[in-house]
Amino acid sequence: MIFNTFTKIIRLTPFGRGAVASTLLYGPDALEILQRHWTGQKLRVADQPLFGRFRLETIEQDEEIVVHISNRNEIEIHSHGGEMVVSAIESTLIQDGACSVSWQEFFCPNETQRELALRFLPFAPTERTAQILLDQYNGALDREYTEIETLKDEFIKQKRFDRLNENAKVGKHLVNPFRVVLAGASNAGKSSLFNAILGFQRSIVNVIAGTTRDVVSYQTALDGFPVTFYDTAGFRETQHELEQQGIERSRQSMNDADLLVWVIDLTVPENEQPNLPATENITENILFCFNKIDLIDSITLATWEKQTVAKNKLIVSATTGQGLETLLEHIIRRLIPNPPKPLEAVPLESDLNCSEQLFYR
Ligand SMILES: Nc1nc2c(ncn2[C@@H]2O[C@H](COP(=O)(O)OP(=O)(O)OP(=O)(O)O)[C@@H](O)[C@H]2O)c(=O)[nH]1
Ligand SMILES: [Mg+2]
Structure with missing residues (x-):
């Protein structure tokens, strides 16, 4: 086993069952790590997908996979979508020293409100909550802060902050009911x-x-x-x-x-x-x-x-x-005594739990 905290495994498809699951292996040793478990077409940087088998060391079985190697550091692994297969691929790669990180951590390490809104948007359970998230994605909160900063009247300033606090309570429930x-x-x-x-x-x-x-x-x-x-x-x-x-x-x-x-x-x-x-x-x-x-x-x-x-x-x-x-x-x-109006700023928190959300119209 090598110790390699720089190579990361990121699940690109959601948790749960699906026909196909995609996992990204990213980092300086991505190609080398994959090579250890691979039999099939010669691994190389290519526009085409490569077909082969991945040895799932942790359960001692082989899984047919397709990989796409856009560069030596970045390999997409496409496997069957069952949870067991994806977990076995991950645990095999982890045994080789790669570390698993969520796609949120990987793509948005220091999330702004805009990025948060984008992350939550797929989980919005209603059109109304999706619209509020879209407004935040389009910069409603940044605009509000900029406007508040320019205000001279402390009383009005405070009122605008109070309204933000009120809307923050709604912001907690755009995804979580x-x-x-x-x-x-x-x-x-x-x-x-x-x-x-x-x-x-x-x-x-x-x-x-x-x-x-x-x-x-x-x-x-x-x-x-x-x-x-x-x-x-x-x-x-x-x-x-x-x-x-x-x-x-x-x-x-x-x-x-x-x-x-x-x-x-x-x-x-x-x-x-x-x-x-x-x-x-x-x-x-x-x-x-x-x-x-x-x-x-x-x-x-x-x-x-x-x-x-x-x-x-x-x-x-x-x-x-x-x-x-x-x-x-x-x-x-x-x-919600006074719901946010269209285009109004609604502060979001990063710790919303987006799993297992239901969808309503
Ligand atoms: N007439 C009438 N009967 C009602 C009404 N609401 C409930 N009931 C009856 O009251 C009884 C108890 O209803 P439940 O809904 O099971 O009451 P509960 O509070 O859930 O009872 P527990 O689960 O035992 O705590 C049933 O026979 C219902 O049909 C109502 O608005 N009008
Ligand atoms: Mg009852």
Whole structure:
């Protein structure tokens, strides 16, 4: 084995299954390293692809590959796209001292906002998030900084910075969805509400209390922004160990939530309702959602409507869908009170997780 930190292996195709995978071997010893595992056409710099076999030392098998050598330092290796084959090629090359780096590290070592936007763009789950990323790629943030620098009025300057901070919260969720957690007492109708929001029966609904035992999630989009909803186990006193574990998971999900929707069955008397558990995160990011309004008469409903005019209280029926649209409007307004306008600057962070993103239109 040689020690060679200058030769790098870069996966050019995404992780996961595919018909063909492309890996770049880049560095001063690229050709020499490849030669050790190669049988086939003579390796040389050529416009044409070269055909041969690569000895996968780590699993003691051969893989048919095609290589393209544009210069001695830069070799593209095209193999079957299965994860096992690509990993075996990588580990064989790593045994020879090459080091694996991500394409982001390789192509954009010190990313500017523009480069970040370009990196995230393929993972934008909606047209709206793609448009915001395109605006950043086209220099929205650089323009904003340049303009702010020229401002004389400190007050206006501060206002522009405040707006950037506000937009930075949105910037965190252009690829990674906001987390909205539905929690509350057993049988309050959390799973019914979750299904009604998503428009299909993702969660099991049952009249028996304690139906949901685990956290069930689903990603969708609200107003063009990615949101993952979480349905959780209901809170109640229980001796059942599995249910207790489920309740503990509910608590953890609440801690991680960007917004908590606390679901309440309004036909259950107040003194029988569980207390809202103390969580680290939830202080103001909460909506109280009184469910099952279809079960009350119109006079009682009118009283409820008056009682819930406060901005964090809502009434709905998961069964009939009444109040659902208003609930969704409130959720998105709480997550993004003042969404970025076209061409506005939205700061991006480099640590967004782009893997396994779903796509919505
Ligand atoms: N009439 C009426 N019934 C509802 C409504 N929402 C839920 N239910 C019923 O209430 C019962 C419990 O509903 P679920 O959605 O399973 O309640 P949950 O909060 O998920 O319950 P757990 O998972 O056990 O914590 C079921 O029989 C539902 O059909 C509603 O808006 N109106
Ligand atoms: Mg449930």
